Amino acid sequence: MSSLVTQVSAMTERVHFRCNNCGHRFEVEVVDEYERREARREKRPTSAVHCPECYRTDIRRGWE
Numbered sequence: 001m002s003s004l005v006t007q008v009s010a011m012t013e014r015v016h017f018r019c020n021n022c023g024h025r026f027e028v029e030v031v032d033e034y035e036r037r038e039a040r041r042e043k044r045p046t047s048a049v050h051c052p053e054c055y056r057t058d059i060r061r062g063w064e
Helices: 033-041
Strands: 005-007 012-019 025-031 059-061
Touching: 025 033
Parallel strands: none
Antiparallel strands: 005 012, 012 025, 012 059
Protein backbone atom coordinates (compact mmCIF):
# COMPACT_ATOMS: atom_id res chain seq x y z
CA MET A 1 0.00 0.00 0.00
CA SER A 2 1.25 3.50 -0.81
CA SER A 3 2.68 5.72 1.89
CA LEU A 4 0.07 8.33 0.91
CA VAL A 5 -2.76 6.06 1.98
CA THR A 6 -3.43 4.73 5.47
CA GLN A 7 -6.10 2.12 6.13
CA VAL A 8 -8.92 3.47 8.35
CA SER A 9 -11.46 0.68 8.24
CA ALA A 10 -12.48 -2.23 6.05
CA MET A 11 -14.41 0.02 3.66
CA THR A 12 -12.61 3.37 3.70
CA GLU A 13 -9.08 4.69 3.47
CA ARG A 14 -7.59 8.08 4.36
CA VAL A 15 -5.90 9.80 1.39
CA HIS A 16 -3.84 13.02 1.16
CA PHE A 17 -4.77 15.51 -1.56
CA ARG A 18 -3.55 18.92 -2.73
CA CYS A 19 -5.74 21.37 -4.63
CA ASN A 20 -4.33 22.47 -8.01
CA ASN A 21 -6.38 25.68 -7.80
CA CYS A 22 -5.59 27.16 -4.36
CA GLY A 23 -2.81 24.82 -3.12
CA HIS A 24 -4.72 23.73 0.01
CA ARG A 25 -3.56 20.39 1.49
CA PHE A 26 -6.20 18.13 3.01
CA GLU A 27 -7.03 14.54 3.95
CA VAL A 28 -10.24 12.79 2.98
CA GLU A 29 -11.70 9.41 3.87
CA VAL A 30 -12.60 7.68 0.60
CA VAL A 31 -14.18 4.30 -0.12
CA ASP A 32 -11.74 1.62 -1.22
CA GLU A 33 -11.57 0.15 -4.73
CA TYR A 34 -13.80 -2.82 -3.87
CA GLU A 35 -16.56 -0.55 -2.54
CA ARG A 36 -16.29 1.72 -5.61
CA ARG A 37 -16.74 -1.29 -7.90
CA GLU A 38 -19.71 -2.52 -5.87
CA ALA A 39 -21.34 0.93 -6.00
CA ARG A 40 -20.89 1.12 -9.78
CA ARG A 41 -22.26 -2.38 -10.22
CA GLU A 42 -25.33 -1.56 -8.12
CA LYS A 43 -25.65 1.90 -9.76
CA ARG A 44 -25.26 3.67 -6.39
CA PRO A 45 -23.86 7.23 -6.53
CA THR A 46 -20.34 7.98 -5.35
CA SER A 47 -19.23 11.55 -4.69
CA ALA A 48 -16.18 13.26 -6.17
CA VAL A 49 -13.52 14.55 -3.81
CA HIS A 50 -13.32 18.35 -3.74
CA CYS A 51 -11.20 20.98 -1.98
CA PRO A 52 -12.81 22.12 1.30
CA GLU A 53 -11.45 25.67 0.76
CA CYS A 54 -12.45 26.51 -2.83
CA TYR A 55 -14.72 23.49 -3.62
CA ARG A 56 -12.93 22.74 -6.91
CA THR A 57 -12.39 19.12 -7.99
CA ASP A 58 -9.08 19.96 -9.72
CA ILE A 59 -6.96 18.08 -7.15
CA ARG A 60 -4.08 15.59 -7.06
CA ARG A 61 -3.07 12.86 -4.64
CA GLY A 62 -0.20 13.57 -2.28
CA TRP A 63 1.08 16.71 -0.58
CA GLU A 64 4.14 17.35 -2.76
